Amino acid sequence: MNGDPTLERIARGNALALCAGGPWTATFAPVLERIVADAEKLAGSRLDILIDVSQVSRLDTFGAWLIERLRRSLAQGRAETNIAGLSTNYASLVDEVRRVNSVPAAERASVTISGMLATLGRSVATIGDTFLGLIDMLGAVLAASVRVLLHPRSFRLTSTVHHLEQVCWRAVPIIVLITFLIGCIISQQGIFHFRRFGADIFVVDMLGVLVLREIGVLLVAIMVAGRSGSAYTAELGSMKMREEIDALRTMGFDPIEVLILPRMLALVIAMPILAFLGAMAALYGGGLVAWLYGGVDPEAFLLRLRDAISIDHFTVGMIKAPVMAAVIGIVACVEGLAVQGSAESLGQHTTASVVKGIFFVIVMDGVFAIFFAAIGI
Amino acid sequence: MMVSAASDPIIRVRDITVQFGATKVLDGLNLDVKRGEILGFVGPSGAGKSVLTRTIIGLVPKLSGRIEVFGIDLDAADSTARRGVERRWGILFQQGALFSSLTVRQNIQFPVREYLKVSQRLLDEIMVAKLVMVGLRPEVADRFPAELSGGMIKRVALARALALDPELVFLDEPTSGLDPIGAGDFDELVRTLQRTLGLTVFMVTHDLDSLYTACDRIAVLGNGKIIAAGSMADMQASEHPWLRQYFHGKRARAVMG
Numbered sequence: 001m002n003g004d005p006t007l008e009r010i011a012r013g014n015a016l017a018l019c020a021g022g023p024w025t026a027t028f029a030p031v032l033e034r035i036v037a038d039a040e041k042l043a044g045s046r047l048d049i050l051i052d053v054s055q056v057s058r059l060d061t062f063g064a065w066l067i068e069r070l071r072r073s074l075a076q077g078r079a080e081t082n083i084a085g086l087s088t089n090y091a092s093l094v095d096e097v098r099r100v101n102s103v104p105a106a107e108r109a110s111v112t113i114s115g116m117l118a119t120l121g122r123s124v125a126t127i128g129d130t131f132l133g134l135i136d137m138l139g140a141v142l143a144a145s146v147r148v149l150l151h152p153r154s155f156r157l158t159s160t161v162h163h164l165e166q167v168c169w170r171a172v173p174i175i176v177l178i179t180f181l182i183g184c185i186i187s188q189q190g191i192f193h194f195r196r197f198g199a200d201i202f203v204v205d206m207l208g209v210l211v212l213r214e215i216g217v218l219l220v221a222i223m224v225a226g227r228s229g230s231a232y233t234a235e236l237g238s239m240k241m242r243e244e245i246d247a248l249r250t251m252g253f254d255p256i257e258v259l260i261l262p263r264m265l266a267l268v269i270a271m272p273i274l275a276f277l278g279a280m281a282a283l284y285g286g287g288l289v290a291w292l293y294g295g296v297d298p299e300a301f302l303l304r305l306r307d308a309i310s311i312d313h314f315t316v317g318m319i320k321a322p323v324m325a326a327v328i329g330i331v332a333c334v335e336g337l338a339v340q341g342s343a344e345s346l347g348q349h350t351t352a353s354v355v356k357g358i359f360f361v362i363v364m365d366g367v368f369a370i371f372f373a374a375i376g377i
Numbered sequence: 378m379m380v381s382a383a384s385d386p387i388i389r390v391r392d393i394t395v396q397f398g399a400t401k402v403l404d405g406l407n408l409d410v411k412r413g414e415i416l417g418f419v420g421p422s423g424a425g426k427s428v429l430t431r432t433i434i435g436l437v438p439k440l441s442g443r444i445e446v447f448g449i450d451l452d453a454a455d456s457t458a459r460r461g462v463e464r465r466w467g468i469l470f471q472q473g474a475l476f477s478s479l480t481v482r483q484n485i486q487f488p489v490r491e492y493l494k495v496s497q498r499l500l501d502e503i504m505v506a507k508l509v510m511v512g513l514r515p516e517v518a519d520r521f522p523a524e525l526s527g528g529m530i531k532r533v534a535l536a537r538a539l540a541l542d543p544e545l546v547f548l549d550e551p552t553s554g555l556d557p558i559g560a561g562d563f564d565e566l567v568r569t570l571q572r573t574l575g576l577t578v579f580m581v582t583h584d585l586d587s588l589y590t591a592c593d594r595i596a597v598l599g600n601g602k603i604i605a606a607g608s609m610a611d612m613q614a615s616e617h618p619w620l621r622q623y624f625h626g627k628r629a630r631a632v633m634g
Binding site: 026030065066092096103104 | 495502516569574575
């Protein structure tokens with residue numbers, strides 16, 4: 001009785017008996033499927049077919065369904081088909097699977113050229129929506145700020161301070177470390193190439209302008225987008241998934257005011273601080289390399305730096321920082337609120353948050369470059 | 378899957394101690410679950426019912442003790458033996474724990490696809506059979522878990538737990554969050570499945586209706602130990618204060634009519 005399941009064919013005059021035996025269970029499903037597919041070919045060959053299951057040692061849903069499937073295909077061939085030898089327990093199981101009527105086919109996602117073009121077209125067509133969403137969020141945040149200004153008591157100080165700790169204080173070590181290293185690399189590369197023209201000292205000019213005006217802010221913004229933008233999206237997204245945002249709304253709170261404004265504010269405060277610290281760390285790293293590798297002693301470095309840069313360079317960097325913070329924050333919050341019910345969607349929107357955040361930061365940087373060039377700073 | 382001698386427990390738990398920090402949640406607990414029975418597992422909130430369930434299935438590490446499922450000591454078992462055991466049990470988590478990025482169809486087919494090499498056609502048919510068994514229509518197959526109601530999530534999760542026709546199922550509060558009719562149907566369903574599939578059911582529940590209608594035996598957890606185990610009549614006869622309150626309270630009387 002043990003071993004593999006069987007389906008024996010025994011001819012009885014004009015009728016055929018299919019005698020099932022052995023364990024008809026999930027474990028043997030691949031074997032059973034083959035046996036049943038073979039037996040299904042008998043459809044229409046004889047008048048009466050009897051499926052005898054009295055010798056089946058064990059039966060579960062898989063076996064019961066395959067017997068039922070066999071019965072149906074044989075019955076379609078207009079053969080009179082019956083199942084015999086069912087014990088009461090198994091009969092109720094077969095009754096259960098008999099209730100299966102329609103099996104909806106799986107929707108297969110086929111990759112076709114037209115499908116790919118359609119996806120491309122759809123994403124191009126929705127670019128406008130992305131901008132609209134961002135502007136919508138900007139407007140909502142500004143409106144909430146005005147409300148908070150009018151009713152200062154509704155301002156969430158604790159929350160803001162908490163987020164400030166997360167995005168500013170805890171970000172300091174990594175930001176300082178990375179900008180320090182970047183300062184070192186810029187300085188080393190500068191000295192290495194400038195030395196050929198005997199222009200070693202000009203590395204200080206390059207370092208000063210680059211760090212204060214461009215790299216310092218841009219690098220910090222990219223790190224903030226990766227570090228804090230993603231965290232905002234994931235936090236808001238998982239809150240959205242678990243209906244926490246709906247709960248807030250039904251209690252009469254504005255999610256923008258409670259969740260988004262403190263986060264935005266924390267980011268806008270944090271970015272200039274981080275950009276400043278980053279710039280200092282980069283200058284320090286660059287100076288160190290210039291001294292140890294290029295032989296520019298600290299005094300000469302500082303003198304040259306004083307001549308090379310003006311307060312304008314510093315101002316330009318500091319003006320850009322909060323704007324970039326706002327862009328990162330808005331992108332992160334829009335993506336966070338767009339999360340649907342699944343873990344996959346959370347992942348997609350977190351990715352989108354970082355990618356779009358960095359993209360818009362670089363675009364903004366370009367816009368600023370044009371603007372400052374136009375006004376002559 | 379035939380019901381064998383009652384002396385052969387499908388789960389044997391001996392001297393289990395589980396500690397979180399300084400608190401002993403389970404303290405030298407012993408429990409047997411017999412083959413083919415529906416065991417209702419009750420106890421006050423926070424007594425450690427879910428912890429015991431999670432300890433048996435290996436999600437919570439235990440400090441000491443021994444757990445045997447299907448006669449296999451889970452600590453001594455190698456990974457193949459463990460996988461063999463896991464293939465033979467199904468678990469319904471309290472929140473359903475459906476994979477949110479997979480459709481209902483994919484959720485139910487997932488364990489089958491992993492363990493058995495069968496055609497897509499059979500996968501689909503078995504998926505529908507399971508859906509029908511748990512009282513859902515096949516049309517829900519291509520919905521995502523986020524698009525289902527709470528009761529449907531429970532049912533789909535049960536269908537997934539039953540996907541491989543396990544011999545043993547763990548149900549963690551299967552009827553919580555269901556309307557009384559739905560809960561009654563669910564109890565009936567568990568009964569039917571137990572009868573037809575020869576299932577052994579380990580059910581953590583707070584639902585007195587479930588205890589009355591579905592369970593063969595009841596075990597009560599308190600102070601980290603099993604304080605009572607037996608039939609409904611034994612429970613009602615017990616003098617233990619918590620049991621008295623539980624089985625003779627206002628709600629219990631309402632259920633008993």
